[in-house]
Amino acid sequence: MLLDLDPASPVPIYQQVVDGIRRLVAVGALRSGDQVPTVRDLAAQLRVNRNTVARAIQDLEAQGVVRTRVGQGTFIAAAAEEAAGASREGLLGEAIDRLITEARQLGVALQDLPEAVRRRVVEHSHRHGKGKR
């Protein structure tokens, strides 16, 4: 489970865990039927409170991303990708929507957004290495 958590973030830990697992599903690192570590183990790995992990798993179950079978453990659900929009496109779409909302509130014309993003991406590339990053 490669989840890097940031305790300093305003996003609550359990939410970071939820987001992280959804992302792993979206990216294909976790697939239908894969077993998710037990709450106990996951808590130990991530060095967070068990309640926190339990809450995250609960949320993921409510979203249909995982399925718990009593006595057997927790598994990535059959339709995990579609469920909860956990596809790469779904998550990216949500992120873009957040940007659009902010732009609207700032009174920025939406048709200018793609160009603004393009410029920013270029800046990032220059700052962090080669152009293709």
Add this chain to the structure above:
Amino acid sequence: MLLDLDPASPVPIYQQVVDGIRRLVAVGALRSGDQVPTVRDLAAQLRVNRNTVARAIQDLEAQGVVRTRVGQGTFIAAAAEEAAGASREGLLGEAIDRLITEARQLGVALQDLPEAVRRRVVEHSHRHGKGKR
């Protein structure tokens, strides 16, 4: 005061007020020296408790965005734009950065982002009205 609050949001109301006023400064709707509506008026307009508004104003003062003179009222500070970190470009840039971070974590190639944003903007336009929105 065009501040619309979302009581259902996880973002606390006083924080929404803080963000909203900083945004108004960023957009140029509020300028150095302008008086901010009184706490009582704002509270009435927004239909929230006076204390909640007072808290927001105090935060803005601590951040250097406003300057309050007891008995007189609250005014946009001289150096508000900088203090607000708030040029429109700055806030938009931060929002774009959050998108870029998400894209990275999803393993989406950055050069594909502008196009993805363009498509999403078009969808929004169709959903909410005319193409130019």
Add this chain to the structure above:
Amino acid sequence: MLLDLDPASPVPIYQQVVDGIRRLVAVGALRSGDQVPTVRDLAAQLRVNRNTVARAIQDLEAQGVVRTRVGQGTFIAAAAEEAAGASREGLLGEAIDRLITEARQLGVALQDLPEAVRRRVVEHSHRHGKGKR
């Protein structure tokens, strides 16, 4: 009336006026029997609200520093210096007491205070000009 007021100070304006006048008395710039400008005039000179000046004068009267004679105006009281400890020594003593209180709260040994003050005075002299300032 050479009173410089600082609207940005946490000390309320009326208190700054009170302090300023007491200081003028202590320094001998105002003496028993001198007339104090009317509230109206003083407010105009200092560019502050009349209520503010009125409150300051009221306080000074309560402290025995000034004496208002109806229909004639306000005057520095006969025993203004002694009254309200408005002597130079009195005001300086109060200021020293505030320093002593702070030192106590910081757990600084009081016998070390005079030396600490001496060093700081030297620094100030060097910073602001000749040694005698």
Add this chain to the structure above:
Amino acid sequence: MLLDLDPASPVPIYQQVVDGIRRLVAVGALRSGDQVPTVRDLAAQLRVNRNTVARAIQDLEAQGVVRTRVGQGTFIAAAAEEAAGASREGLLGEAIDRLITEARQLGVALQDLPEAVRRRVVEHSHRHGKGKR
């Protein structure tokens, strides 16, 4: 927590709490990583409302003196000493500066200050107990 509050002071209670904790950091009584008593405990000890203590802690967080993790408690921040502006010398220096300013305004020669302080300290000692106090 050795914080004594003065309810009669013009300084608001929450501010007294802020000052008190910063002082404890400055004095070294609280160090990086130390847990600050819980809001509820502090409120009980100081016999003030929980909200009042909460406000103080939030101010300290905004100032970077403490770091609070909801559900876990509040801790002295890593860089607390600097953030507190707070080295013992710093706070004492500011207090001395205030005395110097007052002396200047009263036209007292600065080189006479240390001796004036020495005399006052002696008086205090006699008034409150033994000479060494």
Add this chain to the structure above:
DNA sequence: GTGGTCTAGACCACG
């Protein structure tokens, strides 16, 4: 159990 938010309402300080 921890801190955070919000309300209602009282009272105060300042101008």
Add this chain to the structure above:
DNA sequence: GTGGTCTAGACCACG
């Protein structure tokens, strides 16, 4: 009339 403080009390989010 303006903002600031404080309390009591309810409810919530997090771990």
